[in-house]
Amino acid sequence: MKIFLLVLVFFISGCARVTVPVKHSLPELPAVLAERCPDLLKLKENEEKLSELIKTVVGNYILYHECGSRHELLVKWYKEQKQIHDSVHNKK
Amino acid sequence: MWILKFLPDWIFYVIFLIGVVGIAATFFLKLIPIPALFVYRIPIQIVSILLVAFGTFMSGAVWNEDAWKARVAELQKEVAEAEAKSGKVTVETITKYVDRTKVIKEKGEEIIKHVDREVIKYNDTCKLTNDVVKIHNNATKMDSK
Numbered sequence: 001m002k003i004f005l006l007v008l009v010f011f012i013s014g015c016a017r018v019t020v021p022v023k024h025s026l027p028e029l030p031a032v033l034a035e036r037c038p039d040l041l042k043l044k045e046n047e048e049k050l051s052e053l054i055k056t057v058v059g060n061y062i063l064y065h066e067c068g069s070r071h072e073l074l075v076k077w078y079k080e081q082k083q084i085h086d087s088v089h090n091k092k
Numbered sequence: 093m094w095i096l097k098f099l100p101d102w103i104f105y106v107i108f109l110i111g112v113v114g115i116a117a118t119f120f121l122k123l124i125p126i127p128a129l130f131v132y133r134i135p136i137q138i139v140s141i142l143l144v145a146f147g148t149f150m151s152g153a154v155w156n157e158d159a160w161k162a163r164v165a166e167l168q169k170e171v172a173e174a175e176a177k178s179g180k181v182t183v184e185t186i187t188k189y190v191d192r193t194k195v196i197k198e199k200g201e202e203i204i205k206h207v208d209r210e211v212i213k214y215n216d217t218c219k220l221t222n223d224v225v226k227i228h229n230n231a232t233k234m235d236s237k
Contacts, residue, residue: 024175027179030182030185042232043229044225049212049220054207055208062196081182085174085178
């Protein structure tokens, strides 16, 4: 009986499943896309010039467009990287 | 499987064949009219069956090992392709970001030049009050006070 059990264990060991030791991980986020959006520009105290107000507002629009562009590209980058990763590890 | 690292694959096929030959030989032993030989029939049969079982199992293991090696090689190739593709996407994204930022800055500078040229004329007639400055600066911090 003991020998039979030993033989059975030996045969069952052939059924052991092994995970393929190959991995693909998501790459590091590019540093330029990970930057925090800067603080908005402010007017100098006691500023009287209308042109300075408009320039500050325009400066803030520039910051908004830069940050928006960064966010849009970050989302696009992540989606593309996930698609590539899934094509290797989560095939349907 | 560890044993496959030390022994060549053909040994297991030979073990299987020895087992088969052993089992066949025990059938012929009874045809030989020497009783001394007949005594070894049962031990030879047992050993042969064990050899056939072991040979069959190890042949399966060799086949399984080969299948896994093929899968690993296939996956390594896929991972290398994915890494190349992923690097390309990162470079393209950074390039696009740098280009877009450049365009935004250029357009912004153009608008500021226009302000310096046109709006500057109204600086004397339309002066900002402290309240305007305060409201603007508070709004940048999303502060309503």
